[in-house]
Amino acid sequence: MNKIPYADTNGTLTVEVHLQNAADVFLVDRINYQRYTSGQRFNYYGGHQTKTPITISVNGAGRWYLIVNGSPRYKYRFY
Numbered sequence: 001m002n003k004i005p006y007a008d009t010n011g012t013l014t015v016e017v018h019l020q021n022a023a024d025v026f027l028v029d030r031i032n033y034q035r036y037t038s039g040q041r042f043n044y045y046g047g048h049q050t051k052t053p054i055t056i057s058v059n060g061a062g063r064w065y066l067i068v069n070g071s072p073r074y075k076y077r078f079y
Contacts, residue, residue: 004033005066007078013064014057015078022050023070027058033065 026044035042046056068074
C-alpha cells in the first residue's frame with residue numbers, strides 16, 4: 001500500500017489534487033480513515049472526479065487523510 005498523505009489542522013484545510021486520469025478522491029478524518037482501512041463504510045468529502053485539478057475543503061480540527069483510488073500518479077498540495 002502506498003503511503004497515504006495527510007495534514008493536521010486547527011480549522012479549515014484545503015487540498016488541491018492534479019490527476020493523471022479519472023479517480024476517486026476522498027478527504028477523510030482519522031475515524032473515517034480507520035473505517036476505510038478496515039473495509040467498513042466511511043464518510044468522506046470528495047468523490048469520483050473526472051476533471052483536474054480538484055479542490056476539496058473541510059472544516060474541523062485534527063488529522064485529515066487524502067485517499068486517491070484509480071490514478072496511481074497524482075500531485076497534491078495542502079493549504
